[in-house]
Amino acid sequence: MKVGLALNSLLTGDSAVSTLVGSKVYPELAPEGTAMPYLVYSVVSNTPSDAKDGTPIDEAQVEIFSVANSYGNANDLADKVRAALDRKSASVSVAQGAVVVQSIHYTNEVTEVSADRGTYVSIQDYTIRIKR
Numbered sequence: 001m002k003v004g005l006a007l008n009s010l011l012t013g014d015s016a017v018s019t020l021v022g023s024k025v026y027p028e029l030a031p032e033g034t035a036m037p038y039l040v041y042s043v044v045s046n047t048p049s050d051a052k053d054g055t056p057i058d059e060a061q062v063e064i065f066s067v068a069n070s071y072g073n074a075n076d077l078a079d080k081v082r083a084a085l086d087r088k089s090a091s092v093s094v095a096q097g098a099v100v101v102q103s104i105h106y107t108n109e110v111t112e113v114s115a116d117r118g119t120y121v122s123i124q125d126y127t128i129r130i131k132r
Helices: 002-012 015-021 071-085
Strands: 025-027 038-050 056-068 090-094 097-114 119-131
Touching: 002 015, 002 025, 002 038, 002 056, 002 071, 002 090, 002 097, 002 119, 015 038, 015 071, 056 071, 071 097, 071 119
Parallel strands: 025 038
Antiparallel strands: 038 056, 056 119, 090 097, 097 119
């Protein structure tokens, strides 16, 4: 899915984000035993539509999970993710060619904790518009 490829490229290409997670940005699920911190993204929905000029657009709802070993680290990573994505537009090079991101809009955030695992997760929601 193009939105996932674009997200992965934008996040791993951002120096503030990659300083914390390197290339540990995964679709849907991180491999078992992945060292924290890391990111997981999930494309919740992807709805096709047309822009006023007739250009086909996909509008995707996406969740990004910033996973860390403390509340502060999870929220610091989430802040860097937001700075890397919110209000962005870009043409992103991926293996299958270019993906044109028309816009990314931050919509919501919550933080959850798994006390038994010592894991803190900041979950951010975004709306991403991709030109097809």
